[in-house]
Each structure stands twice: as C-alpha cells, then as structure tokens.
Amino acid sequence: MNRMVLLFNNLFEKIKKHGILGQVNKTNQPTNISISKMNGVTLQEAKKLVMRLAVKDDIDMFLDFQEFVVAKLAKNELWGTYSKRHLGKLMDDGGVIQLYFNDDELVGCLMVWFDSEEELNEHQINHLGLDKTAIYGGVMVSPKYWGNGLQRQMGFEIERIVKERGKTFIVATVSPDNEWSYKNLVDARYVVFSELNMSKGKRLVLIKEL
Numbered sequence: 001m002n003r004m005v006l007l008f009n010n011l012f013e014k015i016k017k018h019g020i021l022g023q024v025n026k027t028n029q030p031t032n033i034s035i036s037k038m039n040g041v042t043l044q045e046a047k048k049l050v051m052r053l054a055v056k057d058d059i060d061m062f063l064d065f066q067e068f069v070v071a072k073l074a075k076n077e078l079w080g081t082y083s084k085r086h087l088g089k090l091m092d093d094g095g096v097i098q099l100y101f102n103d104d105e106l107v108g109c110l111m112v113w114f115d116s117e118e119e120l121n122e123h124q125i126n127h128l129g130l131d132k133t134a135i136y137g138g139v140m141v142s143p144k145y146w147g148n149g150l151q152r153q154m155g156f157e158i159e160r161i162v163k164e165r166g167k168t169f170i171v172a173t174v175s176p177d178n179e180w181s182y183k184n185l186v187d188a189r190y191v192v193f194s195e196l197n198m199s200k201g202k203r204l205v206l207i208k209e210l
Contacts, residue, residue, distance in 0.1 A: 049107065049150075051157060054097035059087050062097065065106050069140045075177065080200030082138060096161055097138070098154055107145050110154040111138035114165055122198060123205055125171055132168040139181060151184045163210055170210060173203040 190206035
C-alpha cells in the first residue's frame with residue numbers, strides 16, 4: 001500500500017473516531033447562536049456582538065486576548081500562538097483580522113492571509129495557485145462564548161471577504177486532537193486534504209472551494 005493511501009486511511013479513521021461523518025451543513029449558511037446553550041451570555045448580550053477589522057493599534061489587544069484564551073484551554077498545545085512581528089507582517093501583506101466585540105469586550109477573532117507564498121509553501125498547496133488561495137487561521141473565542149457557533153459565524157464572514165478578494169479556495173489547518181475546531185470546519189464543508197508536521201505541530205490541512 002503506497003504512502004498516500006495509508007495517509008488517507010489514517011485520516012478516515014480519525015474522522016470516524018471523532019464522529020464527524022454525515023454532519024456537513026449542506027446549506028452553507030451561518031448558524032444562529034443557540035441561546036439555550038449560552039454559557040452565561042444573555043440574548044441581549046448576543047445581539048450586541050459587533051465585528052470590525054483590526055488595525056495595527058489593535059495588535060497588543062489581540063496578544064492579550066490570545067494569552068487569556070490559551071490559558072483557558074485544556075490542551076493549549078493545540079493552539080499555535082502568533083507574535084507581534086507575525087501579526088504586523090500579516091497586516092502589511094494585506095491580511096485581515098476580524099475582531100468581534102460585546103460593547104468594549106473582545107470575545108472572538110479570526111484571521112486570513114492573502115497572496116502569501118510562504119504560507120502556501122508551508123501548507124504544501126502551491127498547486128492551488130497564489131492568486132486563487134487564502135489561508136484561514138488564528139481562530140479564538142472567549143470561553144464565555146464556547147459552544148455557541150461563534151467560530152462558524154466568523155468563518156462565514158471571512159468567506160465573504162475572501163470572495164470579495166477574488167479567491168477561489170480557502171485553506172485551514174487544525175490539530176487532529178482539536179475536535180471542536182475540526183467539527184466546525186467539516187460542518188462548513190471543508191475537506192481534508194493532507195496531514196503535515198508543521199511549525200505548530202501535527203496539523204490536518206483542509207480546503208474549501210468557494
């Protein structure tokens with residue numbers, strides 16, 4: 001059995017283990033926050049969530065939020081952290097960071113890279129084309145909002161931005177052990193492409209054609 005067949009057999013076994021098969025959201029529409037599952041967040045608070053795109057003055061706030069969220073994770077090695085230099089370069093290169101707020105409280109964020117040959121090389125997806133591909137990553141949600149579909153909501157908004165930039169593919173990576181993020185991506189119709197040992201550890205590479 002060749003290496004590629006073994007790879008995809010292993011991925012299939014991981015998918016079965018996590019119980020993801022058959023749960024794809026075929027409507028491809030944003031999922032409303034379920035108030036019955038809110039972790040101490042009221043309906044009024046949920047309605048007040050506002051998204052804006054980050055500017056460089058927001059980087060320190062992002063880093064503080066990153067430190068707070070990672071400290072709350074049971075397995076914080078599942079999250080690849082970002083430095084001030086990395087975030088500054090992302091923004092200089094035209095990348096986007098979404099910030100979601102409840103009044104002045106940052107409750108979620110997600111980023112996307114555009115036209116980054118370095119990212120395509122690391123993900124080994126050069127065949128998709130630099131002019132057609134965006135890289136999705138850096139997803140964080142405040143523990144107060146875990147389990148309420150906010151990551152999926154942010155993901156759909158990022159897809160809108162990616163389409164506006166004229167891209168065809170959006171690529172995400174996730175640790176095989178990060179069941180929640182993996183499920184969110186599969187529900188949003190991302191497809192597993194490969195498994196790589198990356199700078200942040202072992203990662204599944206998933207692709208969605210927009």
